[in-house]
Amino acid sequence: MQQAKVFDFIVVGSGIAGLNSALTLSSFGKVLIITKGKSTDSSTFLAQGGIAADSHQQDTVAAGYNHNNIKAVKQLVKSGQAAIEKLSHLGVQFDKQKDGNLVSSYEAAHSYPRIVHATDFTGREIEKVLIANVVNNKNITIWEDTPAIELITNNNQCDGIKVLMNNIPYTLFSRAVVLATGGVGQLYKLTTNPLIATGDGIAMAYKAGAKIKDMEFIQFHPTALLYDTSPLLLLSEALRGEGALLFNSTYKRFMQKIHPLAELAPRDVVSRAIFQEMKKGNVYLDIRFKTKNFILKRFPNISHELKKRGFDLIMQPIPITPAAHFLCGGIKTDLYGRTTIKNLFAYGECAATGVHGANRLASNSLLEGMVFSEQIQYCVKDLPPKSNVVKSIPRDTATIIPTLNVDTLDKYVIQSNEIKTQIRELMWQYVGIVRTTNGLTTAQKKLRKLQKEIKILQNTRTSFFEVEAMVTVALLITKAAQKREKSLGTHYVNE
Numbered sequence: 226m227q228q229a230k231v232f233d234f235i236v237v238g239s240g241i242a243g244l245n246s247a248l249t250l251s252s253f254g255k256v257l258i259i260t261k262g263k264s265t266d267s268s269t270f271l272a273q274g275g276i277a278a279d280s281h282q283q284d285t286v287a288a289g290y291n292h293n294n295i296k297a298v299k300q301l302v303k304s305g306q307a308a309i310e311k312l313s314h315l316g317v318q319f320d321k322q323k324d325g326n327l328v329s330s331y332e333a334a335h336s337y338p339r340i341v342h343a344t345d346f347t348g349r350e351i352e353k354v355l356i357a358n359v360v361n362n363k364n365i366t367i368w369e370d371t372p373a374i375e376l377i378t379n380n381n382q383c384d385g386i387k388v389l390m391n392n393i394p395y396t397l398f399s400r401a402v403v404l405a406t407g408g409v410g411q412l413y414k415l416t417t418n419p420l421i422a423t424g425d426g427i428a429m430a431y432k433a434g435a436k437i438k439d440m441e442f443i444q445f446h447p448t449a450l451l452y453d454t455s456p457l458l459l460l461s462e463a464l465r466g467e468g469a470l471l472f473n474s475t476y477k478r479f480m481q482k483i484h485p486l487a488e489l490a491p492r493d494v495v496s497r498a499i500f501q502e503m504k505k506g507n508v509y510l511d512i513r514f515k516t517k518n519f520i521l522k523r524f525p526n527i528s529h530e531l532k533k534r535g536f537d538l539i540m541q542p543i544p545i546t547p548a549a550h551f552l553c554g555g556i557k558t559d560l561y562g563r564t565t566i567k568n569l570f571a572y573g574e575c576a577a578t579g580v581h582g583a584n585r586l587a588s589n590s591l592l593e594g595m596v597f598s599e600q601i602q603y604c605v606k607d608l609p610p611k612s613n614v615v616k617s618i619p620r621d622t623a624t625i626i627p628t629l630n631v632d633t634l635d636k637y638v639i640q641s642n643e644i645k646t647q648i649r650e651l652m653w654q655y656v657g658i659v660r661t662t663n664g665l666t667t668a669q670k671k672l673r674k675l676q677k678e679i680k681i682l683q684n685t686r687t688s689f690f691e692v693e694a695m696v697t698v699a700l701l702i703t704k705a706a707q708k709r710e711k712s713l714g715t716h717y718v719n720e
């Protein structure tokens with residue numbers, strides 16, 4: 226028999242978008258945050274460069290190839306300063322100049338320095354501070370190691386969510402559910418995204434009937450460390466913002482011939498250029514012309530992480546590769562984060578507000594996660610009271626939990642991990658930086674075949690629902706890419 230519980234609000238995910246929606250909602254009732262792994266397992270924790278915080282409407286739209294929702298961009302830009310102030314007020318220590326003003330830096334496609342940061346630990350600093358505020362908030366409870374697996378919906382209204390705790394399914398009911406499950410980078414062989422980034426929230430919303438949009442626009446970060454682990458270490462754009470240059474295998478620069486902004490051209494342009502150069506040999510990022518002191522003070526985290534992997538930012542050019550980094554599309558929302566399902570909200574990377582258009586401007590995603598999750602405060606008045614939720618809980622919430630003996634389970638875990646690897650390989654090969662019509666058709670066929678294989682694996686274990694989410698989202702990306710015949714932004718079709 227499943228167990229049912231009732232909350233005011235349920236937030237799925239503990240990155241910037243989930244934590245800030247929980248803090249915002251805590252003024253209106255009790256909030257439960259559920260998160261798949263540990264609280265800090267998130268892209269937010271890994272963010273290095275910073276957060277854009279100044280009038281950058283034009284640059285956002287230029288980077289997004291005019292595919293952006295202008296109203297959403299205006300909302301983002303208008304609220305940027307307030308978001309930084311809120312983070313500072315909560316305790317985030319952004320780097321400051323001697324006069325107390327925040328230090329600002331350049332990143333790709335920004336027309337002037339406007340990225341505020343906490344050295345190159347910006348995301349870690351934000352995540353730690355938000356978690357500390359959540360933990361100290363009496364109205365918020367956080368459950369770790371609790372993956373959400375399915376939305377409970379009725380007549381296009383979301384009533385709650387199914388989760389796994391110790392592999393046992395529980396049904397939780399609430400006035401509203403917020404999806405803040407992050408991105409999809411783990412669908413690709415090479416990615417900067419953490420292991421949690423398997424697109425679960427998008428798959429759940431899609432299966433419940435929510436509209437999904439702009440899935441073809443996957444941003445590939447130009448400079449991840451060419452190394453053999455997943456996720457790959459990101460070498461932040463801030464390095465190029467501080468003047469680091471790209472060199473090909475014959476140690477010649479190549480970006481000036483390709484774009485007037487050279488190394489700071491939009492990410493899709495730089496990624497494709499590196500991708501082409503890599504056909505001839507390794508490509509390198511080089512910041513050795515800066516002093517040791519500068520490098521260690523500005524990039525302590527990156528220098529340290531490189532050292533751990535046997536590379537020296539001060540002494541050598543660093544081999545790099547583009548890697549899947551950010552999803553511009555996702556669950557379609559309005560400016561308040563409302564999805565097309567009643568009482569279901571989506572914020573952060575899993576949401577498609579339309580802010581990023583066909584390509585994200587660097588440092589806009591932490592900001593998006595902050596700004597739009599604030600908007601939920603204006604929606605609480607329209608939600609059903611908790612008493613109605615309690616009354617509407619169906620008496621019969623029993624489900625049958627499939628039981629398999631341990632041997633069979635092990636076999637299925639191995640099988641689902643193999644399928645994950647296949648998805649990552651084929652997405653990288655056919656639905657990656659450069660796509661072709663034939664390649665997309667091949668990807669679709671292979672994914673459909675894998676989807677059939679997964680059906681026989683159905684089980685209540687994290688790896689099973691994850692692989693199912695991955696294939697669902699991989700198909701959404703592939704189908705969206707097939708529909709858009711002409712190249713636009715991060716979606717590049719080579720005929």
Ligand SMILES: Cc1cc2nc3c(=O)[nH]c(=O)nc-3n(C[C@H](O)[C@H](O)[C@H](O)COP(=O)(O)OP(=O)(O)OC[C@H]3O[C@@H](n4cnc5c(N)ncnc54)[C@H](O)[C@@H]3O)c2cc1C
Pocket residue numbers: 237238239240241242243259260261262264266267268269270271272273274275276277347348371372373374405406407408417418419421422425426459550551572573574575587588589590591592594
């Ligand atoms: C290496 C790296 C560097 C970056 N640098 C920058 C930068 O400098 N500036 C910038 O603006 N952006 C940057 N980004 C992008 C930015 O960090 C992300 O877009 C942003 O943090 C996403 O926040 P989020 O809250 O939407 O998702 P996340 O921070 O990824 O959080 C998602 C949460 O959802 C949880 N979750 C997922 N599935 C489930 C499930 N089924 N059940 C329960 N919980 C679930 C996860 O465990 C996690 O807690 C970077 C990204 C990476 C990977």
